[in-house]
Amino acid sequence: MKKIFALILLVITLISCGQDASNTEIPLTVTQQIDSLFSEFDNLNSPGYAIGISKNGKTLYKKGYGAANLDYNIPITPNSAFSIASVSKQFTAACIALLILENKISLETPASNYIPELKKYADTIRIKHLIYNTSGITDYHQLKRKGGKSWVTFNYFDIDECISTSLAEDKLQFTPGDKWDYCNINFMLLTKIVEKISGMSFSEFSRTKLFEPLEMKNTLINDDITQIIKNRVTPYNFRIKEYLDGYNEYGIKLKEEGKYIQHPRNSPHYGGSGVVTTIEDLLKWSANMTSKRFGGQEFYDLMHKTLKFKHEKDNQAFGLYIGNFNGRKIVAWDGGDWGISSQLLRFPDQGIAIVVLSNIGSGQAFRKVNGIADILVREGLIK
Numbered sequence: 001m002k003k004i005f006a007l008i009l010l011v012i013t014l015i016s017c018g019q020d021a022s023n024t025e026i027p028l029t030v031t032q033q034i035d036s037l038f039s040e041f042d043n044l045n046s047p048g049y050a051i052g053i054s055k056n057g058k059t060l061y062k063k064g065y066g067a068a069n070l071d072y073n074i075p076i077t078p079n080s081a082f083s084i085a086s087v088s089k090q091f092t093a094a095c096i097a098l099l100i101l102e103n104k105i106s107l108e109t110p111a112s113n114y115i116p117e118l119k120k121y122a123d124t125i126r127i128k129h130l131i132y133n134t135s136g137i138t139d140y141h142q143l144k145r146k147g148g149k150s151w152v153t154f155n156y157f158d159i160d161e162c163i164s165t166s167l168a169e170d171k172l173q174f175t176p177g178d179k180w181d182y183c184n185i186n187f188m189l190l191t192k193i194v195e196k197i198s199g200m201s202f203s204e205f206s207r208t209k210l211f212e213p214l215e216m217k218n219t220l221i222n223d224d225i226t227q228i229i230k231n232r233v234t235p236y237n238f239r240i241k242e243y244l245d246g247y248n249e250y251g252i253k254l255k256e257e258g259k260y261i262q263h264p265r266n267s268p269h270y271g272g273s274g275v276v277t278t279i280e281d282l283l284k285w286s287a288n289m290t291s292k293r294f295g296g297q298e299f300y301d302l303m304h305k306t307l308k309f310k311h312e313k314d315n316q317a318f319g320l321y322i323g324n325f326n327g328r329k330i331v332a333w334d335g336g337d338w339g340i341s342s343q344l345l346r347f348p349d350q351g352i353a354i355v356v357l358s359n360i361g362s363g364q365a366f367r368k369v370n371g372i373a374d375i376l377v378r379e380g381l382i383k
Contacts, residue, residue, distance in 0.1 A: 030381065047076075049368065087335040159270060328347055
């Protein structure tokens, strides 16, 4: 009986820590080093992280650390559903890529064909200018809201308010193609183009044309704040002076007592963000970049296509950037918002994908990804 009781305790401990029983693909010495990167969050008194590592489409390691919800002590697992902030952009771009491959549009198509409000600008904004963040449109959060409230995601605002605020400006910041300027409105407008061409809502198009074919069954566009999302994590920020002052600047006064600030996302904007997904599904997405089962080589090439404009930045692709990590080519994008931190990074030549998602606003998922990559390089798993 004592042995059985001890075994039960072990199983409960593994479950409570978010451990996945199938992690048998890399040496214990490597997983221990990875776990050490997250050790301070590996308890149910802290929000934390979910991670996934794969090679050539096969999962090597996946695990959760910390709590998905501190009210109920729910552990984070690889099946926990995270809002992934700007990592969403590659999925918006992927929907545009599908339309391009169907010859419905091209990168040279004027965006005003589908967004009439853009016709007021003297210079033509094309699909490529939106995809590659070189449109000259002023991003919504740099402008004041009509009602006077801030753009902090505690407050309700949707994609239409964001777009109307930006397009109320009579002039572009620069001639399209002259500069690179990170702009969420570019990707919000892309969702409107998808809707105009397909006759479907963006959430429906992405679900039926992208997520379902890839068997990403736990991925969706969070375009309605009232919808139920299974296994959704709660976002948090540390209740420290820096954050308290930040909230206060946005007109939100909070108490000083406590360690964490719970930050629900009450603004269902999407395109530049808005995807909710899991480690499991992001590993499926990454696996397809190796197998090319969905979309084939054409889809892969378009997703990774870079263009040269008048500015110097030429390493952005379709919601992705091309870079290097210690001399090795990488493809990545990271995201962050109040209570959210995320990164998906791939080493295409080695077939390695690393995903880190966090429900901590200061989680710096990109640093955790880099830490994991350092370990894999040091241990010879990335050549």
